[in-house]
Amino acid sequence: MPLRVAPQPGESLTSWLCAYAQRNDVTWREMLTATGLHCRAGDMEYIGWACRLHSHEIDALSDATGIDSGVLRAMTLDHFAARGLRIVRRPTRTRRGALNRITCLKRFCPQCLRENEARWQLAWSLEWTFACTRHQCLLVDTCPRCLRAPMRPAPLIDKVPDLTRCTQSADRHGHTICGADLTACTPELASPELITAQQVINDVVAGDTAAFTVYDPVTRTPAHVVADLRSLADDIAQTRFRSTDITRIAPVADSFAAATHVLQAPDIATAATRLRNHITASAVIGVARRAGLAYDTSTRHALAGAIELAALDTELPVADALRYRTCTAVPRTPRRPAAALATLTRGLPTLLWPAWATYILDEGPEIDTAQRAALACLAAHVGTDTRTPTISTMLGNTVADFTELLAAMRALRRRQDRADVLNRVIVLADQLSAIPTAIDYHRRRRLDYTHLLATIENRRRDRDPLRCVAFEYLSGLPRAYAPWFRDTERFAHMCSAIVAEQALSEPAVTEGMGDFLRYHGIEEPIIAMPALPQRITS
Numbered sequence: 001m002p003l004r005v006a007p008q009p010g011e012s013l014t015s016w017l018c019a020y021a022q023r024n025d026v027t028w029r030e031m032l033t034a035t036g037l038h039c040r041a042g043d044m045e046y047i048g049w050a051c052r053l054h055s056h057e058i059d060a061l062s063d064a065t066g067i068d069s070g071v072l073r074a075m076t077l078d079h080f081a082a083r084g085l086r087i088v089r090r091p092t093r094t095r096r097g098a099l100n101r102i103t104c105l106k107r108f109c110p111q112c113l114r115e116n117e118a119r120w121q122l123a124w125s126l127e128w129t130f131a132c133t134r135h136q137c138l139l140v141d142t143c144p145r146c147l148r149a150p151m152r153p154a155p156l157i158d159k160v161p162d163l164t165r166c167t168q169s170a171d172r173h174g175h176t177i178c179g180a181d182l183t184a185c186t187p188e189l190a191s192p193e194l195i196t197a198q199q200v201i202n203d204v205v206a207g208d209t210a211a212f213t214v215y216d217p218v219t220r221t222p223a224h225v226v227a228d229l230r231s232l233a234d235d236i237a238q239t240r241f242r243s244t245d246i247t248r249i250a251p252v253a254d255s256f257a258a259a260t261h262v263l264q265a266p267d268i269a270t271a272a273t274r275l276r277n278h279i280t281a282s283a284v285i286g287v288a289r290r291a292g293l294a295y296d297t298s299t300r301h302a303l304a305g306a307i308e309l310a311a312l313d314t315e316l317p318v319a320d321a322l323r324y325r326t327c328t329a330v331p332r333t334p335r336r337p338a339a340a341l342a343t344l345t346r347g348l349p350t351l352l353w354p355a356w357a358t359y360i361l362d363e364g365p366e367i368d369t370a371q372r373a374a375l376a377c378l379a380a381h382v383g384t385d386t387r388t389p390t391i392s393t394m395l396g397n398t399v400a401d402f403t404e405l406l407a408a409m410r411a412l413r414r415r416q417d418r419a420d421v422l423n424r425v426i427v428l429a430d431q432l433s434a435i436p437t438a439i440d441y442h443r444r445r446r447l448d449y450t451h452l453l454a455t456i457e458n459r460r461r462d463r464d465p466l467r468c469v470a471f472e473y474l475s476g477l478p479r480a481y482a483p484w485f486r487d488t489e490r491f492a493h494m495c496s497a498i499v500a501e502q503a504l505s506e507p508a509v510t511e512g513m514g515d516f517l518r519y520h521g522i523e524e525p526i527i528a529m530p531a532l533p534q535r536i537t538s
């Protein structure tokens, strides 16, 4: 090549090679052959080298053009690998597949093209570049005449490249090209918010993370921030736009600007509020689908996932809010393994201890059976992704209890103090998993209670209510499961009376219950539960 052409700062390798060929008036085929990038006629359209150059390609290119190898490397997408851009040159023989979609020239600023001899910036190929901060406009992603992407995946082989013209075919057989003048496009002006967002993104890609204070400054890296921005923007786009529009420039700009605004919040709660404000009015998908996106993101990007989960908090069923701890300052993906869940449910009675139920609901001592069962079941949901029916069965509930249990769980969602209640459930779950309880409720649920208090002195007219209450106390199961239970109003009344007069703490009854446990070879206290937290009185 007789005439040498220097690359411009930030220029893409494809653009520079095209400019080089144009200056020397040679075709793309001749250019590729001269630079050693392609030797065979058949592979001229595989431009995997725009992703990453092999070292022998760099050497050949450097020899042919006199450009330093470091400069050449910086003109490929590999330059952004440190920011988490996944660079693959496989499969090498992809013709117009995924590889060419990320390497091809697809967005541009018409004014930059006019001012810079039609040279295309490498940054325009990045998914997060949507605006030109110099000219305060959105990048253009369609040809003004044929309304398709402005460039084919690779330059035309037997033409002298011209980067100011649309290269899409103008007829069905591809013999002619559209040829519209891309520099004559009128770009859409970008709002100051969009330009600011683009500048913040450019800064973080360049290594400046100062704008993102939600991270711990010690561990914060540009790659972290870029990864969180991309996953937030992707989920925002999927939430707000139809899938056919998602890659168009306006939705891309909108999603990345929203993601940048969200991630610049000082904490997760503020970020979640911002995210909610961005999407509530405009979501085109339902809560279940949004939750799926958030769950998926939380497994790969902890912070972005936490923000998305927190933004969903009040819209989720209480069981899911507990699984992902969305009501806390740091929502996160479940990580309680099945074995740990088994240990936890061993320590939990089917009906939550009345004292804990009272504490969690912040109500009087009269908390009904369904609510206590629901609270125990919910405590076991914290931080696990095991399904509700499995958890409920592990806790000794029968299928018949299930409808009532679910209704009681759903009722919690409508409470004014929902977040406080859920946070107290989490306190219980965390205590249970930190300190093992002294009672194996799993064993107690399966005991034969036939002989419980069988010989207790019959000082009341009817012994059965006392035995039912003792059964519930020892086994943690509803007293309706006791062999002596009668489903009448009078019986229920008698049971309540026994609870009210604390008959279970009478020495004879305590002794009888102790004897029963020893008879079954159980060396446990009659009852044990995690210590209640001190209530902060305001």
Ligand SMILES: [Zn+2]
Residues within 6 Å of the ligand: 109, 110, 111, 112, 113, 132, 133, 134, 135
């Ligand atoms: Zn520009």
Ligand SMILES: [Zn+2]
Residues within 6 Å of the ligand: 143, 144, 145, 146, 147, 148, 150, 166, 167, 168, 178, 179, 180
């Ligand atoms: Zn066109």
